[in-house]
Amino acid sequence: xxxxxxxxxxxxxxxxxxxxxxxxxxxxxxxxxxxxxxxxxxxxxxxxxxxxxxxxxxxxxxxxxxxxxxxxxxxxxxxxxxxxxxxxxxxxxxxxxxxxxxxxxxxxxxxxxxxxxxxxxxxxxxxxxxxxxxxxxxxxxxxxxxxxxxxxxxxxxxxxxxxxxxxxxxxxxxxxxxxxxxxxxxxxxxxxxxxxxxxxxxxxxxxxxxxxxxxxxxxxxxxxxxxxxxxxxxxxxxxxxxxxxxxxxxxxxxxxxxxxxxxxxxxxxxxxxxxxxxxxxxxxxxxxxxxxxxxxxxxxxxxxxxxxxxxxxxxxxxxxxxxxxxxxxxxxxxxxxxxxxxxxxxxxxxxxx
Numbered sequence: 001x002x003x004x005x006x007x008x009x010x011x012x013x014x015x016x017x018x019x020x021x022x023x024x025x026x027x028x029x030x031x032x033x034x035x036x037x038x039x040x041x042x043x044x045x046x047x048x049x050x051x052x053x054x055x056x057x058x059x060x061x062x063x064x065x066x067x068x069x070x071x072x073x074x075x076x077x078x079x080x081x082x083x084x085x086x087x088x089x090x091x092x093x094x095x096x097x098x099x100x101x102x103x104x105x106x107x108x109x110x111x112x113x114x115x116x117x118x119x120x121x122x123x124x125x126x127x128x129x130x131x132x133x134x135x136x137x138x139x140x141x142x143x144x145x146x147x148x149x150x151x152x153x154x155x156x157x158x159x160x161x162x163x164x165x166x167x168x169x170x171x172x173x174x175x176x177x178x179x180x181x182x183x184x185x186x187x188x189x190x191x192x193x194x195x196x197x198x199x200x201x202x203x204x205x206x207x208x209x210x211x212x213x214x215x216x217x218x219x220x221x222x223x224x225x226x227x228x229x230x231x232x233x234x235x236x237x238x239x240x241x242x243x244x245x246x247x248x249x250x251x252x253x254x255x256x257x258x259x260x261x262x263x264x265x266x267x268x269x270x271x272x273x274x275x276x277x278x279x280x281x282x283x284x285x286x287x288x289x290x291x292x293x294x295x296x297x298x299x300x301x302x303x304x305x306x307x308x309x310x311x312x313x314x315x316x317x318x319x320x321x322x323x324x325x326x327x328x329x330x331x332x333x334x335x336x337x338x339x340x341x342x343x344x345x346x347x348x349x350x351x352x353x
Contacts, residue, residue, distance in 0.1 A: 002041045003074035007062050009034050010320040018162050018189045033293035034062045038102040048110030050102035053265050053292035060098045068099040079110040097268040104269025105301045113345035120304040132335040134312040135160040135185050146171045150178045156333040158183045164191030187215040195226045199233055206235035213237040227256035247276040259286035264302055277308040291316035300327030300348050303335050325350055
């Protein structure tokens with residue numbers, strides 16, 4: 001098995017800013033996001049492709065991702081032994097989940113290609129066409145920019161609005177002037193620092209009447225007693241994101257949240273995400289599959305798990321202008337593999353340059 005990796009700068013259609021307990025990522029947002037691609041090639045010529053979209057929120061960067069990948073002995077990887085390959089990767093680090101994610105996806109892509117199956121069929125999940133919707137994200141910005149973003153997103157049936165700025169109430173009001181009844185998901189990205197502040201904002205949002213849920217209203221390290229206090233009083237469902245990184249965290253979310261947001265780069269890839277989603281479903285939590293700023297490689301990989309999710313927020317590839325790959329389509333927010341460029345594996349193909 002041979003492995004190669006390379007970095008790639010994804011260019012954003014709009015400056016991207018989100019709130020967090022660290023404050024905004026950049027004062028004016030970021031205009032690009034760097035990802036790392038991994039390609040595995042077996043002796044018989046079978047290839048598998050994966051992607052890492054590391055986040056500083058989890059102390060991971062493109063540099064740490066490449067450093068981890070440089071330690072991987074590709075001779076220890078095999079499309080025929082997925083469990084053994086992933087076990088080997090775990091021996092190299094107890095973190096570096098974005099890097100592991102890229103390798104995990106590449107391994108599964110190659111294994112499914114060898115089997116001649118689409119990855120969702122290889123996993124035994126299937127994929128129901130015409131049923132899976134992804135939301136479209138509107139990042140933090142000035143009210144006049146929010147207006148332009150919402151108008152541009154009119155074709156999408158569900159929006160996700162980032163909150164955590166001084167303009168929150170005005171931004172939601174602008175969204176409602178354009179789309180009065182459209183379902184909206186809210187993501188506070190850990191911005192509300194006290195339970196009283198969080199509850200006040202939740203009560204305000206509930207007045208809207210069309211908010212589906214609120215993601216991560218408070219910082220991940222908020223004491224459990226405060227999170228329980230908030231959940232028992234919240235008029236809206238609460239979804240864990242930053243606090244839930246893997247299946248090990250799902251059980252700890254049960255008392256404080258109604259749902260969990262599972263992202264491949266947090267869980268170490270498709271394998272970890274599958275386990276986390278199944279664990280959440282068994283515990284009675286609602287599930288969502290989320291995304292980072294990413295190309296169609298990661299977005300398509302996530303889409304193959306759609307049957308395990310109640311909600312989808314895999315729009316990272318829709319927020320960029322130079323996606324080097326094509327895979328699952330998201331026309332008007334409806335995911336489809338019907339016109340996928342390939343029939344086996346991830347069902348992706350590099351775009352012509």
